[in-house]
Amino acid sequence: RMLRRQALIRKLPAVETLGSVTVICSDNTGTLTENRMTVKVIDVAGKTQNVLEMIRRGSHVLSRDQEQLKPELPPQTILLAGGALCTDALLQYEDDEHRNMVTVGDPTEGALLVAAGRYGMWKEDLEEGYPRVAEVPFESSRKRMTTIHPLDASDRAVLDGQRLEGLVDIGDAKYVGFTKGAVDRMLNISSRVWAGDQIHEMTDEWRERVNKANEDLAKDGLRVLGFAFRLFDELPDTSEVSNVEDELTFVGMVGMVDPPRPEVAESVSVAKVAGIRPVMITGDHPLTAQYIARDLGIATNDRVLTGLEVAKMDDKALQGQVEHVDVFARVAPEHKLNIVQALRDKGHIVAMTGDGVNDAPALRKADIGVAMGITGTAVSKEASEMVILDDNFTTIVRAVEEGRTIYDNVRRFIKYILASNTGEVFVLLGTQSLGLPLPLSTLQILYMNLVTDGVPALALAIEPTEKGAMKRPPYAPNESIFARGMLQHLIIVGAIIFAASFGLSLIGYDMLGNPAEGTTNFAIWQTMVFTTLVLSQMGHALSVRSNTEYILSPRIFTNMPLLLSVGLTTLFQLLLIYLPPFQNFFGTAPLTLEQLGICLGLSFLVTSGIEIRKLIINLTNKEA
Structure with a gap:
């Protein structure tokens, strides 16, 4: 009966515990939303462009034969090309006829590939000219990722028909690094910002302006990523992050929309009537998380706790907060563990969702660890009592x-x-x-x-x-x-x-x-x-x-x-x-x-x- 409802029970006692659940802690992307990321807004050089209709909302199917869009500004080219290169997602042909391509991998990165492809910048072509030679992988503590690519003097690769030196003065640089991540984590390592048709020193005023633009996008429920680059005279040592992610030039940001699953709002209502409190725990910006939580009926107030705030609290203080906070944002896996422990200490029976390797401790700590069947790792599934085969919050209810x-x-x-x-x-x-x-x-x-x-x-x-x-x-x-x-x-x-x-x-x-x-x-x-x-x-x-x-x-x-x-x-x-x-x-x-x-x-x-x-x-x- 559980399996017919897309729920695979790994440990039989979990069936009885399910009837006693009082709190469901759920991630945002893919569980509460459709996991169908699409770039909606590109903000570069102080100019915001709504590209949702041009990119075709929700479509992760591309063709090289379709009409290509043209970047309006040089930094837009750098942002899209750099965003495509700084991803682990792929574009693969949908069938043997090699007409349409679909994204494979993380939906957020897939949305970047789709956006770049619509502007004629295909990752496969870009990597021929700018192969990845080093990287600093994404970490939840940094919320950033950087890739390093050579600038071959004999064959400078072409970006949308323009040489890189035509977009920015590269001087004697031999390598370029592209960095993407949370905007607030990008600004503190950026020393310059691209605005208008030139690059400026990153002052407090510029940081405030960029932060304001970031918050405006987040208030509309968009997931926002910032993009920056840096030129290197020699291949940097990536074992020290500060050798790579510092003195960056901030280029701009994109706002991505991920529509809420249409059935989730009703499921949230059903859960509340049943005496179960849904709680959102996400890595998104607090304003983005609050917008989505309010839209789905999860948020009962305007209070949002961030991972940094959780980390600063002692056990007693956190226990006092978890009873009244429905949204936790910018949360790392270790913060999830603290939140689950605090809820259990308050006498709650907690169901916790997770899909990554780092989520395993929180899944084990929860009364019911719920792993994702589609996006979940083998480690997260092993740590769970139940696997949701369709990654849907409604299935948990x-x-x-x-x-x-x-x-x-x-x-x-x-x-x-x-x-x-x-x-x-x-x-x-x-x-x-x-x-x-x-x-x-x-x-x-x-x-x-x-x-x-x-x-x-x-x-x-x-x-x-x-x-x-x-x-x-x-x-x-x-x-x-x-x-x-x-x-x-x-x-x-x-x-x-x-x-x-x-x-x-x-x-x-x-x-x-x-x-x-x-x-x-x-x-x-x-x-x-x-x-x-x-x-x-x-x-x-x-x-x-x-x-x-x-x-x-x-x-x-x-x-x-x-x-x-x-x-x-x-x-x-x-x-x-x-x-x-x-x-x-x-x-x-x-x-x-x-x-x-x-x-x-x-x-x-x-x-x-x-x-x-x-x-x-x-x-x-x-x-x-």
Whole structure:
């Protein structure tokens, strides 16, 4: 059932824990959004250009034959070409006809390749002239990536029909480094900025202007990346980041849009009604994260904590914050671990999503580690209890719903077995205490334990989700299995079964003339008690399916195996009564219609009692 909902359970106890989840910590990209990055805005030299319509929103399919756009300014060429070179994503042909190309790799980097390709700058062509000879890989602590490329004096590669020296004075430089990353992490290592048609010193005023442009894009929910370059006279030593990522020339930035999944907003609402609090933990800019969280209904206030702020807090301070903050931005994997620990220390049952190697500690720390099936690494999947095969937040909510259903079915199973057996045991004890013979033979007791108890109980274990399952609070992990009215149900149903069967035992035994064992009347007496208990259990099986929905509601047809088991068990009971071979084996005797009617009427008391209890519960809930 979980697998049909795109949730792969790796560790069985996680199924029970899912029903108790109170907080779902989710990443943004791909889980809450469609993971369909597209460059919307290019901001260079102080000029902002909306290119979404030209690039074709959401299209990661390109053709070299399609009309190419022309860069308006030299820094736009440097930004797009440098952005394409400073990626690990690829463009591959979609089919053997080599007409269309699609992106392979990180969606953010794929969006950069698509944008560059639309301007006629293909990564494959660029790398022929500017092969990568060194790099400083992306790290979440730096939030930057840099690649180094040679400037061959004998064959200076062409960028969009222009030599690099035609765009910028390269002097005696032999290598160029392209850097991309979070804008705020780029500005503090940039000493110059390209504005207008010239390069200026990076002053505080320029930093403020760039930061303002960055925030304006982030407020619109865009993921913003900054781009810079640096010329080198010799190949730098990349073992020291400061040798490479320093004294950069800031070129500009791009704003990318990643549409929220259309179904997520509703799933967030469902989770909240179910007493589950969604929390966004992302590496995006705080304003971007806040915009998306507000759009999806996750954010209940304007408070956003960044990873740096989390790192500065002690455990007690963080515990005080996690109860009120729904959005965490610019978060590194180690910050996720701290957030999960703080939530657990506050008594929450936490489900945490993750896809990277560095997410493994947080996944292990969470009560339910949720790895991504599409983008997740093998390490993250190994550290998780559950894998979401479609990387969708909605699937997590559905898995929680299924977890509640499974736990509810365990409770139904126990309620049915214990209530029925309680009535049977007290009937036997009651008759023995009064000196009466046993109202059930050994084979009849064995039959009830194996058939009338076991078969419907197994069918109850596959009961579909009850209406309103996601409109009640989660189960507390330390909550007794007998809580939420279960003990009351056992007492009421057990008492009714006992009263009906024990009353029949006394009255029937007297009406039949206190028959001796081995006589026909004694067999009739036992058969009436036996039949009353069996029919009582069948009515109980149909009524115990829901605490609020009545037995004759449309729900009755949603579990056909249960209907089949009840129908066949009832039919087989009639065969035990009226077919001689079964009579001889089980010690039964044929009943008259009047006697059978008495059994049916008494057994109906059980169903009536449960349905009256449902009516009282529904009226009480309605008044509340």
